[in-house]
Each structure stands twice: as C-alpha cells, then as structure tokens.
Amino acid sequence: MIPQEVFNSLKMRFGDGILEATLDGVPNPFIRVAPRQMKEVALFLRDDEHLLFDVLMCLSGVDYTGGKLGVVYHLHSMTHNHKIVLKADVTVEDPHVASVESVWKTANWHEREAFDLYGIVFDGHSDLRRILLPDDWVGHPLRKDYQVPEFYNGMKVPY
C-alpha cells in the first residue's frame, strides 16, 4: 500500500484525529496524528488486514525548540512490506500522548526513554519511570533548553 492509501484509510476511519500528511518529496512520508488518539490509530494500523503494521521500528522523542515536543513512530509491515511514519506533536506545557505500549510491546521501553530524556508523558503506560538516567535525576537532558546541573547528590557534574 502506498502512503497516500494509508492516509486515506486513516482519514476515513478517524476524521479529525488525523491532522495532515506530508507524503511526497520526503524519504519517509509521514502523517500527523492527534496525540490523544494515538492508541486507537495504532491499533487500527496494526490490525486492519490491508495495513498490518506489525513492527514498530523506532519511537523517538524530538524537541523542535520553542516549547514544541514531538513523538515520531516509524512503522513497518512485514506482511505487506510497506512503511509509514506517524508524528504526534505536543507542547512543553501539555506533554501528553496516548501510550501505544498495549499495541506494540516494544513501545514500553521506547516510551520510557522518551519520558526520561524529553519528559513526554505517555498516558496509559504501565510502568512509566526513568530508564537510562538515575531515578532521582532532575530534568530531561535532551530538551534543547536543558541546563546541566552543577551538582548531583553532592557531586560536581561538569568535571
């Protein structure tokens, strides 16, 4: 299925939940999805027999600067051998995205990583806690405006 058809079937099913799409002139065509509807969209993409996106290749958090954050989902179907990219844009004030952990188990750790490094909150995640940094770390280091703290537990950080 070509990306345009994926977009059409999503648009037909979810209407306003699908915001826009950039399908031509980019290496990986992407579709923007309303962050709070992510789970339903993901479930549909995985289970619809013409789509069958059974693999979540990658889930990345991104800081687009200016208080805008985003989550990017790279999907692939082993059965049909087609790919699509989903994007969910959120803000620093309201960084909530519906978790897709129950759809693809691999999202569990990816979402924890995005939470850890970007502070994006995945609603409905079973175990949302830091994964790479210590539990008592303050802040989310991959944000563009992150300031390295001077001390961590009494130890000087910039050595």
Add this chain to the structure above:
Amino acid sequence: MEEVLTRPSAVSGISRALRTEEMVINMGPQHPSTHGVLRLEVVADGEIVVDVVPHMGYLHRCFEKHCEHMTNYQQVIPYADRMDYVAAMSNEFGFVVAMERLLKITVPERVEYIRVIMAEFSRIVSHLIAIGTYGMDIGAFTPFLYCMRDRERVLDIFEQTCGARLLYNYMWVGGLSHDVPPNFAEKVKDFCTYFRPKIKELNDLLSYNKIFIERTANVGVLPAPVAVNYACSGPVLRGSGVKWDLRKNDPYSMYDRLDFEIPVGKGLRGTVGDCWDRYMVRIHEMEQSVNIIEQAVAKLPAGDVQSAIPKRIRPDAGEIYVRTETPKGELGYYIISDGSATPFRIKVKSPCFVNLSALPAISRGAMIADMVAILGSIDIVLGEVDR
C-alpha cells in the same frame, strides 16, 4: 513457628504445603554473565523466575546529546563506534549509509565493497564473542579461547587496514579513511580458507555437545509472534523462525548483488525459538559471512576511496530513518537536519535495547539457573543498550 501457607506453585499448579513467598534476587550490576553493567532484579518463587526487571543506564554516555553539539557530521562516527564496541564497523556502516541517503550522494563501488567486507568481518568478530562468552557462561571455557584466537586474526586485518583494533573511525560519509593495504585480498582469502574448518571445530566442541544442548535446548523459548511484537531483530528474531534479514529484505549498499542465505531457527534440538536456535543462527551466519566476504573480495574493483567525501556536510533540512543489519539486529538511525552543519537530532534505535526489552517475556517461568543461558543467548552489549 512461622505460618505455613498453601498455594499453587507458579508452574506446576500443584498445591504444596510449603512456605513459598516470593524472593527478590539481584543479578549484577557486576556479574560475569551480564557482559557489562546490567542489573537484573529477579523475582523468584523458589527456583522459578516469576518476573525480571532489568535496570540499566550504568553506561549511559549521552550519545544523542553529544551529537547535537558536533560541528560536523563526520564527528559522530567515533562516537558511533563506541556503541556496540565489539562490532564497531557495523555501527559506522549504518550511520554512513543513513547520511549518504540524506545527502543523496553515491559512493564508488570499491568503497561499498570494502564496507561490506568490513561489516561482515565485524559480524564474524561479534558472533565469535557471542558464542565464546555464551559457552563460558554455561561452563565451557575452552571454546572461548578458540573464539578469541580466531577473532585476533580478523582484528589483525582491521589493524593493517586502519591502524585500530577495536574502535576504527574507518568509514566516513562518502568514503573511507584509508584504502586497504596492497596484500589485502590475499589476507582475506587466507582468512576465509583458515576459518571455514574452524566453524566445524567449534560445532564439534560446543554446538553439538550434549551438556551444551541440555542447557540450551527448550530453554527460553521466544515464539515468533511475541518476537515480532517486541520488534526483536537479528539472530533473536531469526532464531524464532522468522526469515527476516535487512540485507535481503531491505537491501542497502551492495548486498543485493551478493549471494547468501538467511539461516533461521528450526528447532532441531528442541523447540523453535529456544536458546540453542538463537545460538545456532549465529554459527550459520558466520558461514554466510565468509561466503559474502569471498564474493566481495573477488568483485573488488580498483579506484579511489576518498573521491566522494564531501568537503563540507550541510544536508538540506529534512529527516530520514535508515536501518541496517548489524550482528545484533536492526540498527536504525533517525537523523533530523535543520540545514546546518550540526545535527539537529540523531536518535539511535539500538537492537540490543529492543532485544533486551523482550527478556522478561522470555524468562517468566524459567529456572533461575537458566537466566544466565537466556541472557547470554540474546547477546547484548551494554554500550549499545545505554548509549
């Protein structure tokens, strides 16, 4: 006198008049079988594993944050080396393929073939370590020494080519840092002739050893649908019987011109997707890598390896996700460029990170003594898990 509880056991379902409260056992962070610094919080009911909670981050080096402070995309390559430090060539390969697609440049065939040879050598090295240390985890010390001996021969070839044995900084965007030495083809052919019988030796010594099979067959079974849902890749996925290899299914570089097979787990000694299958896939992959190397060396054209290196790398604003097949599985680079010489965002999808996330699913219901066998069969490198 403590209260005696009666409750069904986790696996057998038989009621027992025994005190069976759950117990938490820590494996690591300093444990010889974790191959790095990984802490596993094992919740055990007697000898049976109820749950496993991995804790990592001990080797977190902020790779992605560092990338956002580089002044040139080429500077990322030495850092990429240090992710999966036992197969550094493969990490570089993924990054340069991604960058070249983003920049829309093609590199000379000689460069591509040399990269393929190096990446396959890297696969052999990585699998030798995986196999050797796996045997050692389970109690077979000798195969480890045999594996290290053969690995040295490959490292010698790397050293003659680029001066480094482990962390190479060899593949650059658009080319290579050095051409191969004059007697390279000869050395490579010598190695292939030398190495083929050694795989058989390894099979006799370890793969078909009765004790080894007892410890690994029917242990830690990962069914194919679960592996796909966890997005497992590499030998972990193929061990579960899924014929999926990016070199064939999503070809990059010169792999579509080379002839090789994709080995999958068949459950010859137990169930499909058990530890032995994952192990055996690695053995067969080494055989295939030798085939690939021989073909690539035979096809190696003459030419310059640095002509396509761009003087200044400023990709147009845009983004790309490129995945390549490293020894551990699917290594993905998600690169966002804002048009400047500094990367805006580089996210690495690490195969070890993803394969490790399936560990709790594989280990539930296993015996504590098998935890080491299961963890070893996944073949993780913590440098890549934590980045």
